Amino acid sequence: MPELPEVETIVRGLQKVLPGRRIVEVRFGKTDFIEDPAALEKQLPGSRIFGVRRYGKFLVFDLESSGASGKPALLIHLGMTGQLITCPPDTSVTPHTHAFFALDDGRELRYRDPRRFGSMRMAAQGDGNPLGSLGLDPLEATESEFVAQLRGRRARMKALLLDQRVLRGMGNIYTDESLWRARIHPKRLASSMKEPDLRRLYAAVQAILKEAIRLRGSSISDYVDCSGERGEFQLRHRVYDREGKKCVRCEAAIRRVIVAGRSSYFCPHCQPAPRARKA
DNA sequence: AGCTCTTCCTGAAAGC
């Protein structure tokens, strides 16, 4: 599933080929994941892509429109199974490919998403920051910003790390891997965390995300980068999807519990459970 | 404030 490192990998790949390209045509298959398909069909053809950015788990395509509509942007969220691929236009179309953007260099940018949990929409000029409700970028945040964001919160650590309004870009895999590295139980309340605990978590999050980006993300099922290549960070997972296997630090069996509605993998020895909460 | 439950969707895996 695409989280921060996977989206970052895709963005870096697209930055090599998209800036300066003009979109000449758009075609859609199913459109139920697109907020306003007509708006895309109206605004995208003729516009030039001058930048591709990551904002949390969103891809932001900054556009220069030929018309007077200013500087719109195309926002894409990959959800669970979204893929963005560039390819020659005669490349065979794999099932569940639902958006085609023909480019002025003869290539095509395609969006594929079997489960269609992703989303796509235009952000018009004057929207302010359409993604303004999202929290800190975990890689850009300083240690003190990170600590201040989490300190004193009553929620469980797992829920906070997954909450895009707190930190933008963390998903289930990197949350579990970071908590394991920092030796923090997913059900631990943030308010029980001492400053050194939070600083240790900050270091763990940074280390995990940076290594995952270096290895071009985790390919569990569908994830591939914009050239169709799989990532390699799944080979470094220490807890995620390793229920019953041995912790590489202490050999205790990795366990799985549901926290914040998500499968959460942890080492019961390295990540001691907090005391049971009062009823 | 923060928790749980539900919805969206498909394919893989488990169940019978």
Next chain:
DNA sequence: TGCTTTCAGGAAGAGC
């Protein structure tokens, strides 16, 4: 073997 059921999960919304 083959059909049916269950489940996973990012995000948003409802209800508590």
